Amino acid sequence: MKMTRRMMSRLGQWSSYAFAVEFDTKSDPIYFSLNAKKSKEVQQVFKNVDANERCYSLHVYSDDNFQRARFFGGLKNKLLKELPSECKVAEMSAFQPNVRDSVMRGYFLKDTTKSSVTERLLGELLRNDPVYVCSYLCGEDSGWTQHLWSHTEDGRVEASETYYVEPAEKPEHHPSTLNIINSDVFYSFDDAYKVLKQCRDIIPESKDVLDLVDQRLESKEETAFPVIVIEGLDATGKTTLTESLKEALGATLLRSPPQCLSPWRARFDAEPPVIRRAFYALGNYLTAGQISHEARRAPVIVDRYWHSTAAYAIATAVGGKVRNLPQAGSKVYVWPGDLLMPSLVLLLQLNPQERVRRLQVRGQDKTTEEEELEANSLFRQKVEETFQRIQGPACITVDASPSADQVLRQVLLLIRDKCHL
Ligand SMILES: Nc1ncnc2c1ncn2[C@@H]1O[C@H](COP(=O)(O)OP(=O)(O)O)[C@@H](O)[C@H]1O
Ligand SMILES: Nc1ccn([C@H]2C[C@H](O)[C@@H](COP(=O)(O)OP(=O)(O)O)O2)c(=O)n1
Secondary structure, eight states: OOOOOOHHHEEEEEEEGGEEEEETTOOOOEEEEEESSSSSSSSSTTSSSSSSEEEEEEEOOOOOHHHHHHHHHHHHHHHHHSTTTTEEEEEEEEEEETTTTTTEEEEEEOOOOOOOHHHHHHHHHHHHSEEEEEEEEEOTTTTTTEEEEEETTSEEEEEEEEEEEOOOOOOOOOOGGOOBBBTOOOOSSSHHHHHHTTEEEEEEEHHHHHHHHHHHOOOSOOOOOOOEEESSTTTTHHHHHHHHHHHHHHHEEEEHHHHHHHHHHHHHHSSSSHHHHHHHHHHHHHHHHHHHHHTTSSSSEEEEEEEHHHHHHHHHHHHHHHGGGTTOOOOBBBBTTSSSSOEEEEEOOHHHHHHHHHHHHHTOOOHHHHHHHHHHHHHHHHHHHHHHHBBOOOEEEEOSOOOOHHHHHHHHHHHHHOOOO
16 A cells, blocks of 8 residues: 555654534534544434445645645535435534644535445545545444545555544634635734745736735835724725714825725635635735825724724634634734724724614615524624724724714724824
8 A cells, every 4th residue: 555655644643632523613623533442432423424325535635725725615615515415414624622723624424325425426536636545434333433535546445544533622712713714804904925935826816916916005004193093894884984084184085905906806715715805814914005195194993904904814714603603812813914094993883783784775685694694693793892802902892873973973982082083
């Protein structure tokens, strides 16, 4: 049997990995670990899986962040398209508990069919792609074993290692929080720039974005006039308020991502998180240059900035409930050292019902929007919580439910108080 050197080095550590299967996004994942020996007391790990169901897992292992992200992004679609429709696919991670960057994302498959399609597809993936494949069997004593697959030189697939599956403690850090830095959120210009540079061959639009970024205005730490950022979820009233503030303060209004990136936004929104988030991160540096330039002459109001970039990225990356977010004070919430800091950040907050009403007034379909709101209620809570955990410039929450005039008055008072305008 021939294995690549990379695989050998990984396999040596395989038993040190823990695993998390997300059968249901609203509850905690099922955590398990591996043991080379059978323990005396057998514990049933997959309570929701029938003993006669066939189960498999696959994990993407490439060390290249960018290659891993693109492959993982397409993998679910491939599985859903090519596996028998009865096959259930759940998100899964292999990780070293509480170790940064140790997560290998993947999927857990429950197959009630006895068709050979699943194993054939997994065999092909094992041969051609950077994935680990395992199958799972339930013994007569209800204990599960995991069988790690490998392929021989002549192309056959075999289960080469067997481990006993044991329930594991919930780790201190949810596995989805371990790879956030430089995969979901960037903390320097260079780290974000590197990602788009890597994409140039595959996403030609990256070159246009990098050209614009190369020509960005210089941003200075100190500004003559205050810089006020308005943040909040969609439809909380940012556009309405920022336009009124512009009038009331004789200010310049800017937004992030800046207008000049609009032609490429949809293109990057369709890419996996690492690329999409690098695009928005660079947008902030473009906006920073504009802020620095404009704040020499007048106060500057900014519609969304780094709080949005970080909060949406973290809320999307972190699975399940709000309590899975990295703890307050974690490094992931720290403002990038090389990004111009605003004088004040105001966060518009609105109850979900009023937000839906405003979305409807703006012309969004009621039923779709309500469904979306329900499905995304956890997501919204995580965005709002993350907004408030970000450290750096002062972030003050503003109740956005009164009339537009009242919100404006309240915000002007705050600005006068904090920025002495
Ligand atoms: N304070 C307010 N009271 C009632 N409706 C508002 C208020 N502020 C904004 N709106 C309305 O709510 C909708 C969303 O506001 P908008 O400013 O576009 O939000 P955002 O820019 O945050 O997405 C718009 O139709 C707007 O006219
Ligand atoms: N500075 C910014 C602005 C937006 N984003 C991202 C975060 C979300 O994925 C979307 C939110 O954009 P959305 O279209 O809802 O925003 P508007 O309603 O246009 O203000 O953009 C960002 O990452 N960084």
